[in-house]
Amino acid sequence: MEFILIDDSVFDLLTEEKLLLKSGLTDTVKSFSSAQEAIKFLKEQTGAMPETVILLDLQMPEINGFEFTRHFAEMSEEMRKRIRIYMISSTVDSMDIEEARDNPYIIELLSKPLEIPVLRSLLGE
Template structure:
């Protein structure tokens, strides 16, 4: 499976990439320190884009996770059907949690630090 990591924390990007590769869950990982850079990358992709999981941080400067999903909604349906988004955060803000649960593009909110067994179980569903 291909993964895209979107997080403004260099530490989180580094540790998540290493965990995903070492666990065998990821064939490749693309890491973006900005949601806007990730969106720019996705806008350049075609329908031949590989099946991909995005791990998206909520709180980021510039384009945050929720704003990213609003722009994501404008990508082609053929591209969106090849992508699964999980938000990942250490938030305990009930408003953020409610927004994630009501977001049609997000499968689930995962806690930081990333837990590979939890992600593996969700991927097998």
């Protein structure tokens, strides 16, 4: 299983990547500091996409996590069914939490900092 990290915080990207690699959940992590870069990467994938988990930050400049899922919705069904999206945020805004809960592409809203035991449980590992 591959992981894609999308977060405008370089610190969070580095921390989450190290946690994921040390956890044994994966040996492949791709990091993007903007949602636009990640969207471009996904659209360029031509072959079968491996099983992938995206950890998506909510609050980012230009394209936030919710806007990313609107772009994701336009991708092929074949790609979407191989990708699971978990939003990760430090938000306490009830509107953000409700929107994440209602979004059909977001499996779960995880709190920052990333807790590997919680993620492992959600992934059934």
